[in-house]
Structure formats: structure tokens, C-alpha cells
Amino acid sequence: MIDVLLFQLAGELYGVPSASVREVVRYRIYTPVPGSPASLPGILSQRGVILPVVELRPLLGLALAPVTRAARLVIVAHQEIDMALLAESVLDLVALPAETLQPLPAALDPARARFLRGIARHEQQPVMLLDLDELIAGLRAGA
Amino acid sequence: MPSDVLLIVRTALCRYAVHYADLSEVKLIADPAELRANGLHNRPCLGVELGPLLDPFDQSTLIRRRALIVPLRRRYVALLVDYVDTFLERAASVPLPALLRERLQQPWAIGALALDDELIVKLDLRAVARSAMLRSAGES
Numbered sequence: 001m002i003d004v005l006l007f008q009l010a011g012e013l014y015g016v017p018s019a020s021v022r023e024v025v026r027y028r029i030y031t032p033v034p035g036s037p038a039s040l041p042g043i044l045s046q047r048g049v050i051l052p053v054v055e056l057r058p059l060l061g062l063a064l065a066p067v068t069r070a071a072r073l074v075i076v077a078h079q080e081i082d083m084a085l086l087a088e089s090v091l092d093l094v095a096l097p098a099e100t101l102q103p104l105p106a107a108l109d110p111a112r113a114r115f116l117r118g119i120a121r122h123e124q125q126p127v128m129l130l131d132l133d134e135l136i137a138g139l140r141a142g143a
Numbered sequence: 144m145p146s147d148v149l150l151i152v153r154t155a156l157c158r159y160a161v162h163y164a165d166l167s168e169v170k171l172i173a174d175p176a177e178l179r180a181n182g183l184h185n186r187p188c189l190g191v192e193l194g195p196l197l198d199p200f201d202q203s204t205l206i207r208r209r210a211l212i213v214p215l216r217r218r219y220v221a222l223l224v225d226y227v228d229t230f231l232e233r234a235a236s237v238p239l240p241a242l243l244r245e246r247l248q249q250p251w252a253i254g255a256l257a258l259d260d261e262l263i264v265k266l267d268l269r270a271v272a273r274s275a276m277l278r279s280a281g282e283s
Contacts, residue, residue: 030262031255031261031262031263031264032157032198032264033239033243033247033252033264034197034198034249034251034252034264034266035197035247035248035249035250035251035252036243036246036247036248036252037246037248040242040243040246043239043240043243043255043262043264044262045257045262050237050239050240050255050262051240052239052240052242052243081240081241081242082240083240083242136242139242139246140242140245140246142246
């Protein structure tokens with residue numbers, strides 16, 4: 001089984017490994033940092049720790065949408081890096097059957113595919129699984 | 144004044160922390176054009192709005208401005224803000240997260256501090272002033 005936290009971006013379902021998720025909190029306005037890239041627009045303090053806010057939509061080629069009451073911040077710790085992923089909404093922690101994991105379609109934009117491990121299914125809906133190693137590498141490299 | 148004093152300054156949209164030691168003075172000015180026309184202490188002075196320099200949406204509507212005067216080699220740069228909120232002695236600030244620090248397109252933000260339940264970005268005002276001067280030179 002693949003344990004993931006399901007969240008939504010631009011109407012699509014994404015999964016982040018639940019082992020890396022520290023907590024999920026309501027969206028709150030973060031502090032913008034001058035000169036920061038669109039994928040790392042600012043910082044916030046969570047339990048006394050200053051975290052970079054990660055905006056996944058520009059990385060995944062998705063359109064930005066206004067923040068709604070459903071928006072959440074997914075606090076993730078991976079490779080000794082703590083960060084807050086902006087999610088339009090968070091659905092649930094689920095265990096996806098590993099056998100439903102499929103490779104990414106060849107037609108998928110490589111810039112987007114880079115950050116995904118594969119596609120699984122949850123209640124007949126495709127779930128794109130984030131590759132946190134690649135996400136951090138991409139953020140560091142200036143994706 | 145001790146060298147570790149921070150000023151909390153306010154633009155139309157944001158508050159920033161700056162090192163008082165980076166400034167030669169803070170002036171209240173009624174008309175920024177005067178600075179440009181007359182200079183300061185017999186040196187040319189470039190007046191630049193701090194807010195829009197850091198964020199194009201951060202536009203002030205105030206006429207009276209506080210000028211943070213940064214001395215550079217042959218001139219001054221006056222970074223204009225709405226208010227100077229307060230002075231802080233020995234305020235504890237922390238570096239920005241490494242992931243963000245490595246990706247900054249300009250070396251302006253150097254840390255952050257928590258004040259009144261708000262996270263405030265600490266600026267290297269000399270770096271900001273140098274950028275403003277380079278930008279001005281590029282435009283002229």
C-alpha cells in the first residue's frame with residue numbers, strides 16, 4: 001500500500017507521502033519575501049519554525065486561483081527540509097493499493113512529469129503522486 | 144545609538160526590518176523631488192520608493208515620506224517609506240530557510256523576525272540601495 005495525503009490543485013487530485021507530512025493547518029496569509037521566485041513566494045512561522053511556502057502550481061503548469069476557505073498548508077519534512085505546501089483543499093489520508101500505481105502518460109509535459117512518481121487511483125479518480133526528492137531538487141535548481 | 148538596532152519601517156503594504164547602522168540618517172521630507180534636485184550634504188541623492196522597488200503592487204499614496212538615507216561611495220540613496228514604526232534593540236532575527244535563501248533573485252532579504260504575531264523580513268538596505276542605483280543608471 002502507498003500511504004498518502006490527498007489534496008487538490010486546480011481540480012486535480014495529488015498525493016504526498018504521508019510519512020513526510022507533519023501536519024495540515026488552515027491557510028493563513030504568509031509573509032512575502034522580496035526577490036523570491038513564484039514557486040517560493042514567502043515564509044511563515046509554524047510552531048516557532050520559519051518555513052518556506054511552496055507554491056506548486058507554477059511548477060506543475062497549473063493556473064493560480066483565488067484562495068478559498070478550503071485552502072490548507074501541508075507542512076512537510078523531507079530530506080531535512082521543512083516546507084509548507086499550498087493546497088487548494090485537503091481531502092484525506094488514504095492507503096492506495098500499490099498495484100494501481102501506473103507510469104505517467106508519455107504525453108504528459110516533461111516539466112510537470114518531473115515532479116511526479118506516477119499515477120494511482122482513488123475511488124475511480126486519478127491521483128498524481130508527488131516525488132518530494134525531485135520537488136526539492138527542482139526548487140533548489142530554480143524550477 | 145548601539146550598532147545592533149533595527150528599525151521597523153512600513154511601506155503601503157508591508158513592514159520591514161532594517162539595520163540602523165546601514166543608514167546615515169532618517170529624514171522626514173515633504174517632497175521627494177527636493178532631494179533629487181538639491182542632493183544631500185553636497186552629494187547627489189537618488190530618491191527611490193522602497194515599496195514598489197520590492198513589490199510592484201506596494202504603491203504608497205502618502206505625500207510626506209520618511210527617507211532612509213543610505214550612504215554609498217559618491218552619493219546617497221534615499222529609500223522612501225510611509226512610516227518608521229519603532230526601533231528595536233537586540234531583536235532576535237533568524238536567517239531565511241536555506242531553500243529560499245539559495246533562490247533569491249536579489250540579495251535583499253537576509254532574515255526574518257517575529258513581531259506582534261507577524262513575521263517581518265529583514266532587509267540588507269545597502270544591497271537594496273546598490274540595486275536602486277544600478278537600476279537608475281540603467282534607465283538613464
